[in-house]
Amino acid sequence: MENKHSEKLDHLLTTKRYDELTAEEREWVEAELGGEEVFHPLSHIVKTAAREEKMAVSAHVRQSLVTRMKSKHKPLWVRVLNYKMPAYIGVLLLIMGIFVVFFAVPERQVIVQKTVTIAAEPVVDTVFIVQRADTVFLERIVEVPVYLSVHQENKKPQEKPVELSGQSLADHEEWTDLLVRMD
Amino acid sequence: MLRLFKSYKNKSDEQLMVLVKNGDHRAFEVVYDRYAGRMKAFFYRMLWSDDTMAEDFVHDLFTRIIERPDVYNADRALAPWLFQVASNMCKNAYRKRQFEMDYRDQLNGNHVHHPDVDQKMDEKILKDELHHRLNDLEEDRRQLFLLRYQQQLSIKELAAVFETSEGTIKSRLHYIKKRLLKSMSADQNVMMKENGK
Incomplete structure (x- = not known):
C-alpha cells in the first residue's frame, strides 16, 4: 500500500463496495490492500x-450564540439608549444640559435689515451721438452777366443807378425765366 | 428580505467571515449553519461520544469566533482553520481528562470510592464499532482519520490543519489504515479462536 495512491484508494473505499469495483480496480486493490x-x-x-x-x-445553542453576537455588535444608538446609570446621575446630566443651553451657549445672532442712505455725487458725462444727415439742402448761386446797351450821349455819366422804369413785375419774371433757361 | 438571505448563502466562507468581523449577525448565522453540524460530529467522535460535551465544545468554538473574530486570517480557508481550532480544543480536553484520571487513580489508591463515570461511558462506547476502531488510534491519528474520512477534508486542507506537508499527511493516513487493518485482523483472530473453543 503505497501512500502516493492514498487518494485513489480513499476514493474507492468511500464510494464503492468490493463487488462494484471493475476488474482493473479490483486487481489494483488486491495489490495495494490484499483483497x-x-x-x-x-x-x-x-x-x-x-x-x-x-x-x-440543539436549537438553544444557536439561539444563545446569535443573541451573544447581536449583543456584542449592537449599533451605537442602541447601546446609548440601553446604557444603564443611576437615576440621580441622569437628573444631574439633565440639569447640566439645561445650564449649558441657557448660560454657556452664546446668544443667537439675529440678522436685522436696515436701509442706509448714502450721499453719492452724481456723475456727469458727455455723450456724443453721431447721426447721419437725412436732408441735404443744395444752394446754387447763378451769376448771370447782364449786358445792357445804353446809348450814352455826351453826357456825364450818371451817378444814379439805372432804373428799369416801365418794367412790370411780369416782365421782370419773364426776364428771370429767360435767364434761368439759358443756364 | 428573502433576496438578502439568498445573497448571504451565495457568499464564500471567507467573505462571510469578513462580515462577521464587522459584526454582521446574519453572516454569523450562515457560518454557524454551515459548520455547527460538522463540528459537533467531529467533537462527538473525538470526545468519547459524549453528546453534551460535543455541544458544549461547539458553543465554545463559535463563542471564540464572536469574541475574537480577528484571530481568523481571511487569507486562509475557513474549514481547515475551524478544524485546527477544534483539534486544539480536543487536545486541551484530553489533557484535562488525563489530569482527572490521574487524580481519580490517586484517590482509588487511597481506597476512596467514587462512581467511575468514565468507565461506564467507555463500556457504552465499546459497543460502537467505529469508536472501537478509533480507540486503537492515538489522539493525533484519530483526529486525522476523522478529518479525512468523516469531514472529507482534502489532503491539502489537512496539511493546513496540521501545519505539515501533504506528503506527511499521506504517509500518516497510510499508517492509520495499516493500524486499522492490523487491529481488525487481530479481532478476527480472537473471534476465530473463540469460535474454535
Whole structure:
C-alpha cells in the first residue's frame, strides 16, 4: 500500500463496495490492500465515519450564540439608549444640559435689515451721438452777366443807378425765366 | 428580505467571515449553519461520544469566533482553520481528562470510592464499532482519520490543519489504515479462536 495512491484508494473505499469495483480496480486493490477480506472492513469503517459528517445541534445553542453576537455588535444608538446609570446621575446630566443651553451657549445672532442712505455725487458725462444727415439742402448761386446797351450821349455819366422804369413785375419774371433757361 | 438571505448563502466562507468581523449577525448565522453540524460530529467522535460535551465544545468554538473574530486570517480557508481550532480544543480536553484520571487513580489508591463515570461511558462506547476502531488510534491519528474520512477534508486542507506537508499527511493516513487493518485482523483472530473453543 503505497501512500502516493492514498487518494485513489480513499476514493474507492468511500464510494464503492468490493463487488462494484471493475476488474482493473479490483486487481489494483488486491495489490495495494490484499483483497476483499481487507477491503470490506476497511471500507465499512470509512463509510461509517463518512455517514456521520454532520450531527444535529440543539436549537438553544444557536439561539444563545446569535443573541451573544447581536449583543456584542449592537449599533451605537442602541447601546446609548440601553446604557444603564443611576437615576440621580441622569437628573444631574439633565440639569447640566439645561445650564449649558441657557448660560454657556452664546446668544443667537439675529440678522436685522436696515436701509442706509448714502450721499453719492452724481456723475456727469458727455455723450456724443453721431447721426447721419437725412436732408441735404443744395444752394446754387447763378451769376448771370447782364449786358445792357445804353446809348450814352455826351453826357456825364450818371451817378444814379439805372432804373428799369416801365418794367412790370411780369416782365421782370419773364426776364428771370429767360435767364434761368439759358443756364 | 428573502433576496438578502439568498445573497448571504451565495457568499464564500471567507467573505462571510469578513462580515462577521464587522459584526454582521446574519453572516454569523450562515457560518454557524454551515459548520455547527460538522463540528459537533467531529467533537462527538473525538470526545468519547459524549453528546453534551460535543455541544458544549461547539458553543465554545463559535463563542471564540464572536469574541475574537480577528484571530481568523481571511487569507486562509475557513474549514481547515475551524478544524485546527477544534483539534486544539480536543487536545486541551484530553489533557484535562488525563489530569482527572490521574487524580481519580490517586484517590482509588487511597481506597476512596467514587462512581467511575468514565468507565461506564467507555463500556457504552465499546459497543460502537467505529469508536472501537478509533480507540486503537492515538489522539493525533484519530483526529486525522476523522478529518479525512468523516469531514472529507482534502489532503491539502489537512496539511493546513496540521501545519505539515501533504506528503506527511499521506504517509500518516497510510499508517492509520495499516493500524486499522492490523487491529481488525487481530479481532478476527480472537473471534476465530473463540469460535474454535
